[in-house]
Amino acid sequence: MAEQILRRYVRRVAKGAWWLATPWRIGERLDFLRQRAEAQARATEFALLVDAERMRRAARESGIPIPAVEPLDLFDDAAVCNAGGLPLEKILWPPVAPQDVTDRWSAARFLIDQWRKRSDLRSLYPLALEGNRHTDFGHWLQNEGAGELHLGEVALALTLDVLDAGMADRARQSLLANQMVAPVWPHGLTPAGMPRLFRWLMRHSAGEPGPRHEELWWLFLQAAQNPARELMLAYSFTPAWQELHPDGLTVIGREAFCAWFASEYGASGGWVDSSTWPDWENPALQIRTAYWARDTWRAAHPDALADEDRARALLDWLSSPAARLSDAARIWCARLDAGAVARELVRPGVNMIGHFCYASGLRVSAESMVEAMGRVGVSTSLRDVWTDAKDDPHHVDFRGMEVHDVTVLHTQPEPFFDEAYRRAHLFERHPRTYRIGYWYWEFDTIPDSWVDHAEKVDEVWTATEFVARGLRDRLSIPVRTLFPGVKLAPYTSRSKSYFGLREGVFTFLFTFHMMSVMERKNPKGLISAFKEAFGEADGAQLVLKTSFGDRHPAQMQELRDAAANANITIIDQVLSPDEVLSLMDACDAYVSLHRSEGLGLTMAEAMLMGKPVIATNFSGNVDFMDESNSLLVPYELVKLGKPIPPYDADLEWAEPSIGHAAQLMRRVYDNQAWAREVGARGKASAEANLSLEAAGRRIAGRLEEIRSLRRRATG
Incomplete structure (x- = not known):
């Protein structure tokens, strides 16, 4: 010792x-x-x-009743100080005068101040903080409110921008993604949980890299406006509650859910009276949800979703005493338009779990599939797979349940496939749906680990035959090539100067994601080809648009060093989807000297814009590119030679000819009329073969095959 x-x-x-x-x-x-x-x-x-x-x-x-929780009065300074365990200056800011509204944050503070002190505004516009400038509150601000609050022109514009900005969105997403806090306080934004959550967030979560105090305050005030909505949202993102009450938001099951919640958390008040709730989803989705939640329904009507007659029979039964529903639920069922609901019940549909908030090609692919299915009458129930703090703060907007018989997991086998449901905040439905993995890959053979992941799905879809061949060689389950479809979303036409580029200069573009393995995308090879084709005195420039370079600083420096002393601009930032398309539109030609691609979405988009596209004649892009519609670069197959995670050293990919690429770039520049002809042929080809309608028809056809196979298996 x-x-x-x-x-x-x-x-x-x-x-x-x-x-x-x-x-x-x-x-x-x-x-x-x-x-x-x-x-x-x-x-x-x-x-x-x-x-x-x-x-x-x-x-x-132990059966001990939970005492009622005293709601937090967010409009009482003493109450919020007591709840936060902090002096007022640590919880709120000094009052903001109209003349002090000079930026987004001062505008937010000003509106929060007004909302807290003006009970008349809260009475007249009870949901003001959920809306935007086009609501009644926004109209009031733009008219008599501006004068009453003494807002000048600039201050008014800033406050309206704040209303449009979704000020609570980032704070809400941060809370949902917090694996320490969310499981403890799933009810934290309801009156039953707000006092404790308020204390925690005010003391420990404001500021970088988390949400600011203004965002937290906006979130709490927004939640206090509409506690019933907060309870419904909390259910939508709490898998444990979904498991206990799988139809808890439907007219059929919400009374039981509310009774359980009130007892579990000491909740009281009108917001836990489900009879006052609005319908969360349309009647058909509510019936579908309850059907899969209740064994008795499926036992009484085992084929209720097979055709309209059987669906009508289910609805008739639900309207009768035999179904043993509450009086309110039975009356609701009896009042439905049985014909319309029956048609909707048998409409084909898909649950899609994917990256709807992550700026990537995966999001574009998922969005394209959803729109493609919608165009041919296939219904979709969507769920976002959260990736990290840089996701768009709209995870909460994707709250569909597994209401259909087929679920597409549109996320890669690694790293998120095994935890897709957890990251989607979704309970896995029982009985289990028919599951399809939608996977991309860049080689003709797949990693061993993918074989294990495939055991969790019933079949795999992929975008191109290049990927499908590698999957079929290793998997015993069906593998289908189902192109997601491509379309150009509406975008604003912008000049080159908007992006910091020189006007009047012929511009080549390549866009890629640093998280997608820079060696595979091969921007350094493109730099070499450009330097071989053009000198500094030539009227040509190359733009490399990437993102998340801060996560790969060494590679970004390599790229900048390679681009030095040439007319090359590197844009490393996350642009909006509108801006990404605007940048492509502003440029004159698109070039991809990739070593391998699962699909090559940006090449398809450039073709749809009528840009001449120069690309490696290898991998997924050759499903839609050939000598008639684009300019293809020959290559040699080479081994990687060293591991480049997630790729093994023994895999092979293309090494495109730098000299040939340089010749094509020079020819496009020297003969721009010919280049425009190439672009026009590419556009016509892409419009004919890559449309969303064609993709939707192919997907609908496969869904019908699956449905028929399952019927035969159970019949």
Whole structure:
């Protein structure tokens, strides 16, 4: 023991001597100690709150009633200080005068101040913070409100922009994605959970990289406006609740869900009276949800969704005492337009779980498939797979349940496939749906781990035959080539100068994602071809548009070094989808010297725009590119030679001819009339072969095959 004390003493003396010898690092040391103390305090407080939640659950299991929770009055300064455990200046800002509204954040603070102190506004416009400038509150602001609040022209414009901005969205998404907080307080934005969640977020979650105080306040005030909506949203993103009450938001099951919630969390008030709730979904979706949630329904009407007659029989039964529904639910069923609901019940449909908020080709592919299916009458229920903090803050907008018999998991086997349901905040339906993986890959053979992932699905779809061949070689389940369809979304026409580019200069473009493996995208090869084709005095420029370069600093520096001393511009930022298409539109030709592509979406988009496209004559893009509609670059197959995660060293990809690519780029530049002809042929070909309608028909056809096969298997 004495020896341990001595060693500890010696270490402290040595550490003290080191700090005395390096006084310039005292600030760094103090920052470290402060951050450690804050982390310890945060962990301690969170442990206490978790203990309180554990005690609540233990009490419920013992049959002890949960006392009613006193709602937090967000409009009372003393109440919010008490709830937050902080002085007012740590929770709120000094009052913002109209003349102090000079940017987005001061405008948000001004509106929050007005909302908190003006009960008359809350009475007249009870849902103002959920809306935008086109609501009644927005119209009031633009008319008499501007004068009443003494807002100048600039201040008014800023406040209207804030109304449009979805000020609570980032805070809500941050909360949903917080794996520490969300499981403990799924009810945190309802009156039953708000006091504790308010305390935690005000003390520990505001500021970079999390949401700002203004965003948190907007979220809490928005939640307080409409607590019933918050409870429905909380259910939509709490798999444990969905498992307990799988039809908890339907007219059939919401009364039981509300009764359980009130007992479980000590909730009271009109917001837990489900008879006052609006319908969350249309009647057919509610019936579908309840059908899969209730064994008794499926036993009484096992083929209810097979055709309209059987669907009508189900609806008739639900309207009768035999179904044993509550009086309110039975009356609701009896009042339905049985013919219309029956037709909707048997309409083909797909549950789609995919990346709808992650800026990538995967999102474009998923969105295209959804629109393609919609154009041919296939219904879709959508769910977003959360990836990271840089996702668009609209995860909450994708809250469809597994209401259809088929689920497409539109996410790669790695890294998110096994946790797609968890990241979608969705309980896996029982009985299990028919599952399809929609996968992209860039080689003619797949990793061994993919074989294991394939055991969790019933078949795999992919966009091109290039990918399908590699999958079929390894998988025993069906593999289908179903192109997602491509269309150009509406976009704003913008000049080259908008993107910092020189006007009047022939511009080649290549867009890629740094997260998609730079070596495969091969922008350095493109730089070499451009430098071989053009000198600095030529009237040509190359634009490389990428994103997430901050996550790959060494590779970004390689790219900048390679591009030095040439007319090459590198744009490393996340642009909106509208801006990405605008940039492509502003440029004159598109070039991809990729080593391998699963699809080649940007090439298809450029063709649809009528741009001449130069591309490697290898992999997924050759499903829709040939010598008649584009300019293809020959290649040699080579081994990678070293592991480039996620790719193994023994895989093969293309090494495109730099010299041939340079010749094509030079020819496009020298003969621009001919280049426009190439672009026109490419556009005509893409419009004929890559349309959403054609893709939708192919998908609908396969869905009908699956439906028939399943009927025969169960019949």
